[in-house]
Amino acid sequence: xxxxxxxxxxxxxxxxxxxxxxxxxxxxxxxxxxxxxxxxxxxxxxxxxxxxxxxxxxxxxxxxxxxxxxxxxxxxxxxxxxxxxxxxxxxxxxxxxxxxxxxxxxxxxxxxxxxxxxxxxxxxxxxxxxxxxxxxxxxxxxxxxxxxxxxxxxxxxxxxxxxxxxxxxxxxxxxxxxxxxxxxxxxxxxxxxxxxxxxxxxxxxxxxxxxxxxxxxxxxxxxxxxxxxxxxxxx
Amino acid sequence: xxxxxxxxxxxxxxxxxxxxxxxxxxxxxxxxxxxxxxxxxxxxxxxxxxxxxxxxxxxxxxxxxxxxxxxxxxxxxxxxxxxxxxxxxxxxxxxxxxxxxxxxxxxxx
Numbered sequence: 001x002x003x004x005x006x007x008x009x010x011x012x013x014x015x016x017x018x019x020x021x022x023x024x025x026x027x028x029x030x031x032x033x034x035x036x037x038x039x040x041x042x043x044x045x046x047x048x049x050x051x052x053x054x055x056x057x058x059x060x061x062x063x064x065x066x067x068x069x070x071x072x073x074x075x076x077x078x079x080x081x082x083x084x085x086x087x088x089x090x091x092x093x094x095x096x097x098x099x100x101x102x103x104x105x106x107x108x109x110x111x112x113x114x115x116x117x118x119x120x121x122x123x124x125x126x127x128x129x130x131x132x133x134x135x136x137x138x139x140x141x142x143x144x145x146x147x148x149x150x151x152x153x154x155x156x157x158x159x160x161x162x163x164x165x166x167x168x169x170x171x172x173x174x175x176x177x178x179x180x181x182x183x184x185x186x187x188x189x190x191x192x193x194x195x196x197x198x199x200x201x202x203x204x205x206x207x208x209x210x211x212x213x214x215x216x217x218x219x220x221x222x223x224x225x226x227x228x229x230x231x232x233x234x235x
Numbered sequence: 236x237x238x239x240x241x242x243x244x245x246x247x248x249x250x251x252x253x254x255x256x257x258x259x260x261x262x263x264x265x266x267x268x269x270x271x272x273x274x275x276x277x278x279x280x281x282x283x284x285x286x287x288x289x290x291x292x293x294x295x296x297x298x299x300x301x302x303x304x305x306x307x308x309x310x311x312x313x314x315x316x317x318x319x320x321x322x323x324x325x326x327x328x329x330x331x332x333x334x335x336x337x338x339x340x341x342x343x344x
Contacts, residue, residue, distance in 0.1 A: 024324045031331065045242060052250045057288075066237050066245050075245050079252040082288070085281050086253075090260035108258035163331075163338030166306065169292040170313045170330040174323045176285035177314065183282050193283030197290035208294060212287045217276070220283070224275055 013127075014134030021114045022142045025056075029146020031167040032059060036147070037154035038164065039067045046151035050144040054110060057175070058082045060168035074210065081213045089116045097129035110136040192219045302342040309334035 029050065036046040049059050058079055065075050089111055098107045115136045118124065124132075180190050193216050200212030293310075297303050313330030320326070 027324065027328065041237060041242065048246060052246050053253055055249075055253045058249070058253065061288075062245065062249055066242055069237055069241070072244055072248050076248045076252050079249045080256065081284065083253050083256045085284070086257045087260045089257070095261055105258070108261065109254050111257040160343065161335060161339045162343075163305065163335040166309050166334035166338075167327060167331045169289065169306070169310065170327040171323075172285050172288040172292060173310065173313050173330070174317050174326050176282065176289050177317050178323075179282035179285050183279070186279070186282075189279045189282050190286050193286035194290065196283075197287040200287075201290065201294050205294070209287070209291055212291070213284070216283050216287060217280075220276055220279055221272070224272065 010128055010130035011134045014131050014138055017118060017124075017127075017131070017135050018138040018142070021118060021139060025114065025139060025142040026146040028056065028167065028171070029143045030150035030153070031164055032056075032063075033147040033150020033152070034154035034157065034164050035060065035063055035150075035167070037151045038157075038162075039063050041066075043148075043151035043155065046147040047144060050147040051140075054112065054140060054143065055079075055083055056112065056143065057168070057171055060165075060171070064165075074207075078209055081209070085113075086111060086116075092120050094119060094124070094127070094129075094132060097127070098133055099129050103129070103133055107133055107136060110140050112139065114139055188223065189220070192216060192223070195219075302338070305334055305337035305342045308337060 032050070033043075033046040036049065037043055049062065053059055053062065061078055061082065062075065065078060070078075093111060093116055095104060095107055098104050118135060118139075119127065119132050127135075176190070183189060193212075196215035196219060197208070197212045199215060200208040200210075204211045293306060296306060309330040312333045313326045316329045317323070317326035
């Protein structure tokens with residue numbers, strides 16, 4: 001490998017860096033793979049999904065969407081709304097350290113929450129582009145490997161065992177709790193979201209996500225306009 | 236079972252949208268950074284989007300049947316564990332184990 005002549009330790013260091021997150025990615029990947037086979041598609045789709053899309057939480061939703069034969073427009077919109085948060089990672093992810101067009105392309109492709117979290121922390125300030133790239137490749141490998149193993153093992157699970165899809169609910173619950181805690185004192189935001197979701201569920205059960213996201217975004221913009229107007233009226 | 240062409244198209248669409256969202260901002264960063272509204276939304280959207288996704292996951296709760304207890308007990312486990320230990324993996328595995336155990340045994344529907 002050419003890399004080893006450039007920087008001998010980059011791959012080994014990246015392997016060490018990836019350990020903690022890998023401990024979380026492998027079991028989640030296993031659950032994802034099992035869910036894929038439970039939903040009735042061939043096992044290798046678990047490998048394909050995780051290789052080609054590589055967006056953990058969205059992939060769980062994708063299994064549900066394709067299982068319900070959702071229109072491709074709904075798939076695209078859900079991908080957009082669930083992954084829009086990645087737009088803001090570009091503000092601080094160290095892509096400038098990654099060299100080569102292919103390497104940079106892969107680095108943006110594999111810019112997951114976990115990769116972002118690890119490469120923008122304090123200890124990562126001195127990491128070379130190689131080390132960042134290897135880290136991303138290892139995380140990707142854990143996810144694909146976990147999902148593939150889960151899909152293959154999934155067919156061995158007795159027919160009576162169900163309910164694995166709750167892993168996704170639990171994942172979103174954890175992310176929601178963390179996100180709400182980060183916005184301490186901003187109770188209107190989760191409340192507006194909850195209200196939007198319930199209205200979406202009641203009004204349009206088949207297009208719940210679309211209605212809920214649209215309502216929520218509108219509510220946030222409206223709230224901003226109102227508070228701005230209030231502030232300028234005070235002034 | 237969904238057909239292969241549909242599945243492959245869904246994967247292609249998802250991959251294209253996800254990658255575009257990750258790669259394009261590096262080239263169109265400046266105007267985005269300047270927008271006050273985008274920044275305002277970006278700090279508030281994650282919490283709301285996650286709340287909506289939790290409700291979405293629970294949209295088909297069988298509220299009139301006893302087996303509704305499986306997801307409710309699992310949800311309580313995940314929330315409780317997370318408020319207590321703040322360990323994402325523990326919270327997820329804990330809730331999932333409770334759900335699979337209950338849904339496959341006493342509350343099998």
